[in-house]
Each structure stands twice: as structure tokens, then as C-alpha cells.
Amino acid sequence: MISAIEALGTDEVCKRVAALACQLKIAKDLHIDYVCRACCDTPQIAPDLNKGKTRNLLTPEQCLIVWVERFLHGYQSRITCSKSKLPNTVPDEAVGIIIEARASNLSKEEVNQIIFGHRLAMSAENILGLLLEEFLFEKLSSVGWAMAWGETIRAVDFCNKDGKLLQIKNRSNSENSSSSKIRDGKPIEKWFRVNAATGRYEWDKLATKIGCRVAGLDEASFQAFIKRTLQSNPNALAIEPDNPWLKA
Incomplete structure (x- = not known):
């Protein structure tokens, strides 16, 4: 996308x-137009679709095609419509031995349940961020915010018509180094749902950052959204066939 902006200019890209x-x-x-304009206004947040390539570089026109297709694919594969992949690893037997050695009152069956319960919780954590993003998409779209589906803006989740940028995280300790770096000196707002140190929900701060209050933009509504999503699309959460909690 960066190369297309440099070669064609903002008006032609849009x-x-x-x-x-x-x-x-x-x-x-x-509002893919909002997302496109945000990339053009601040090219350093636009994805570099030729990054790491030394040959077969995409032309500016090809970059735009890939970028638009990425946006569409991100929307079409949102968590309410998609099937999550099963874990691609097997449990480590040594983990069970450690638990048995420390909690000798547990039976092997109970230890096995603990291990698979942890794997199930990890799968749930893997989709929590996706659920939060789609919930916010549903709530913020009505007040002029667009979701940058398919990572069509680097380390930014939402933007609006005025070019404001918003990055959202589930917890205050979940930001990675790359997203911190890209925001350095850039006008990108950051919001997290939960303060990891205190457990406090930060929905009120989100209203401040987006400049308005939105009905249902709160924890109770988010949790209700999670329940509705898993009821309508159980495959959003991948559960291994041999997980004992599936049979409980």
C-alpha cells in the first residue's frame, strides 16, 4: 500500500x-474509504505489501487489489462467521507429572481435566480479542468509526472520517513491541478493556476517546454479545474431540 501511495498519490489511490x-x-x-484515507494521510501506518521481497514485487495497482481484498477477507472471516482452528500441539506429559508431584491428592483423571481445561481456556483467550473487535465494530459503526479489517492499517483497529486512529486491546498488558513502536510520535489513541493490574473495566474511557457515549458500550453488553455469538456459532471456539470437558 505504501508503494501505491508514493507512486499514485492520495487522490488516485482513493x-x-x-x-x-x-x-x-x-x-x-x-467505510473502506475512511481506512484508505487514513493510510494516505499517514503512509507510515499503511502496510508494506512488498516488505521482505526482492523479486516479483507487486505493482502499485496490484498492491491496491491485494489491500482491498485483504479488507474484504477480514470482514468475511470475522469471528461471528468463522470456524476456529483446533490447537496444533499435543499436551506435554511432563506437565501432568509436575501437577501430580505437587498436588498428590489429585487423581490422574482430575489432572487430565486440569490440562485440557487449560487448553480450552487458552482457545477462549485466543478468540477474545476477535470478539471484542467485532463487538466494537457493531457499536462504533453507527457513530462514524470504521474497522480496519484484515490489518489494512498497521497496529490500528479503527479510524473515522476525520482521520482519528484508535488501537484497542483486551488488557493493559497485551500490547506488543511493534504496536508500541508504530505509535511513537503518531496521533494514535489507545484503549484497553481491562486494567490487568486492578481488573477494572475501562469502558468509560473509551467513550472519552471516541468523543461520544454509545448505548450498550459496556461490559454487560459485551458479555451478552459473547454468549450470543457462541450460541449462534459454536465453532467460533475450537474444542478438541478428546477434551473431557466436551463430554462433561
């Missing part, structure tokens, strides 16, 4: 993205 979005029937209320 024009071509709009045409591609129309061809792919991307709904106007997803």
Missing part, C-alpha cells in the same frame, strides 16, 4: 480503491 470496492461489492457502510 479513486482506485473506491472502484475496486464497488467491483467486489463491499458495503459502503464498512
Whole structure:
């Protein structure tokens, strides 16, 4: 995307993205135009689709096609519509031995339940951020914020028509080094749902950052959204067939 902006300029990039979005029937209320404009206004947050390549570099036009397709794929594979992948690792037998050695009153069956309970919890944590993103998409779209589906903006989740940028995290300790770096000196707001040190929910601070209060933008509504999503799409949470908690 960066190379396309440099080669074609903002107006031409926005024009071509709009045409591609129309061809792919991307709904106007997803506001890919906001996302495109944000990348053009601050090119350093636009993804470099040729990064690491030494040959077969994408042309500016190809970059735009890939970028728009990435946006569409991100939307179409959102957590309410997708099936999560099963864990691709097997439990380490030594973990059970450690638990048995320290808690000798536990039976092997109970130890096995603990191990698989942990794996199930990890799978739930893996989709928690996706659930939060889609919940916010549903709530913030009505007040002029667009989701940067498919990581179409680096380390930014939402933007609005005025070019404001917002990065969201589930917990205050979940930010990675790359997202910290990209925000250094950039006007990107950051919000996290839970203060990891205190357990406090920070929904009130989100209202301040987006500049308005939105009905249902609170923890109770988010948890209700989680329940509705898993009821309508159980496959959003991957559970191994041999997990004893599935049979409980």
C-alpha cells in the first residue's frame, strides 16, 4: 500500500480503491474509504505489501487489489462467521507429572481435566480479542468509526472520517513491541478493556476517546454479545474431540 501511495498519490489511490470496492461489492457502510484515507494521510501506518521481497514485487495497482481484498477477507472471516482452528500441539506429559508431584491428592483423571481445561481456556483467550473487535465494530459503526479489517492499517483497529486512529486491546498488558513502536510520535489513541493490574473495566474511557457515549458500550453488553455469538456459532471456539470437558 505504501508503494501505491508514493507512486499514485492520495487522490488516485482513493479513486482506485473506491472502484475496486464497488467491483467486489463491499458495503459502503464498512467505510473502506475512511481506512484508505487514513493510510494516505499517514503512509507510515499503511502496510508494506512488498516488505521482505526482492523479486516479483507487486505493482502499485496490484498492491491496491491485494489491500482491498485483504479488507474484504477480514470482514468475511470475522469471528461471528468463522470456524476456529483446533490447537496444533499435543499436551506435554511432563506437565501432568509436575501437577501430580505437587498436588498428590489429585487423581490422574482430575489432572487430565486440569490440562485440557487449560487448553480450552487458552482457545477462549485466543478468540477474545476477535470478539471484542467485532463487538466494537457493531457499536462504533453507527457513530462514524470504521474497522480496519484484515490489518489494512498497521497496529490500528479503527479510524473515522476525520482521520482519528484508535488501537484497542483486551488488557493493559497485551500490547506488543511493534504496536508500541508504530505509535511513537503518531496521533494514535489507545484503549484497553481491562486494567490487568486492578481488573477494572475501562469502558468509560473509551467513550472519552471516541468523543461520544454509545448505548450498550459496556461490559454487560459485551458479555451478552459473547454468549450470543457462541450460541449462534459454536465453532467460533475450537474444542478438541478428546477434551473431557466436551463430554462433561
